[in-house]
Amino acid sequence: MRLVFAGTPEPAVPSLRALLASERHEVVAVVTRPDAQAGRGRRVVRSPIGALADEHGIEVLTPPKASDPAFLARLAEIAPDACPVVAYGALLPQAALDIPAHGWVNLHFSLLPAWRGAAPVQAAIRAGDEITGASTFRIVKELDAGPVFGVVTEQITATDTAGELLGRLAESGAKLLVSTMDGIADGTLRAVEQTGDGMTYAPKVTVEDARVSFADPAAAVDRQVRAVTPEPGAWAEFRGERLKLGPVTVVDEPGPPPGELVVERKRVLVGTASKPVRLGEVQAQGKKRMAATDWARGTRIEQGERLQ
Structure with a gap:
């Protein structure tokens, strides 16, 4: 399938690398947050996903908002079959969701419907969960509420930090995302609607x-x-x-x-x-x-x- 990958931070990099290495799919562009100031010198730098796309000569789209008309026009022109998403960091309007034939497929680092929201890994550790994981699901208007394609589980050890756990989930989740794209392409994978049982929320963690x-x-x-x-x-x-x-x-x-x-x-x-x-x-x-x-x-x- 022709894919446009959306993501921004380092945990999204394993997924983009895995899709680039896949022989069944072509990543024709990426969508990432605009270049931002970082470090003590406040230099303007590319996001990790943007930097990886640059290395591979892939078109990089950095709309200030996903509702930007120029971005929507370019996305429609590219006409992707699907848009895999990992930690993009911005809301997607319905106009964007409607463009790819197979929708936008998000990799979320929890076992949905547990820990919907911005900080699922942090929430799972703080709550004392023993098992967590990652889920792939079709994005809908409601936050992290779309039907689920697949899951992978991961044990939380007694010494895991959020960074360590997220690092493992980023790797196992990348494999899940590729297999999800494979199943969608084959027509063998069907998403299952989430239930309300076990629903919890994980808002952004502040200082x-x-x-x-x-x-x-x-x-x-x-x-x-x-x-x-x-x-x-x-x-x-x-x-x-x-x-x-x-x-x-x-x-x-x-x-x-x-x-x-x-x-x-x-x-x-x-x-x-x-x-x-x-x-x-x-x-x-x-x-x-x-x-x-x-x-x-x-x-x-x-x-x-x-x-x-």
């Missing part, structure tokens, strides 16, 4: 959502930190300044009151509503990431001081 509450039990603190690692990054306040936190370890012993720090020679503990957690790496404002023990030695933490 404020990543602030750690040590008033929660240790298991919840552990899951929250892993769910926002690496982006937007867990944090708490210490002495009125933001302290970024890497993944923590639950310690099976009594601990201090919630938020209170205990500095030992080889570890730094923080109290929670249940057991304490051991800090891994931290990053103070204006400093590099470092082991919590190194940070504690340099900071000279006094007895009774807390993370808030």
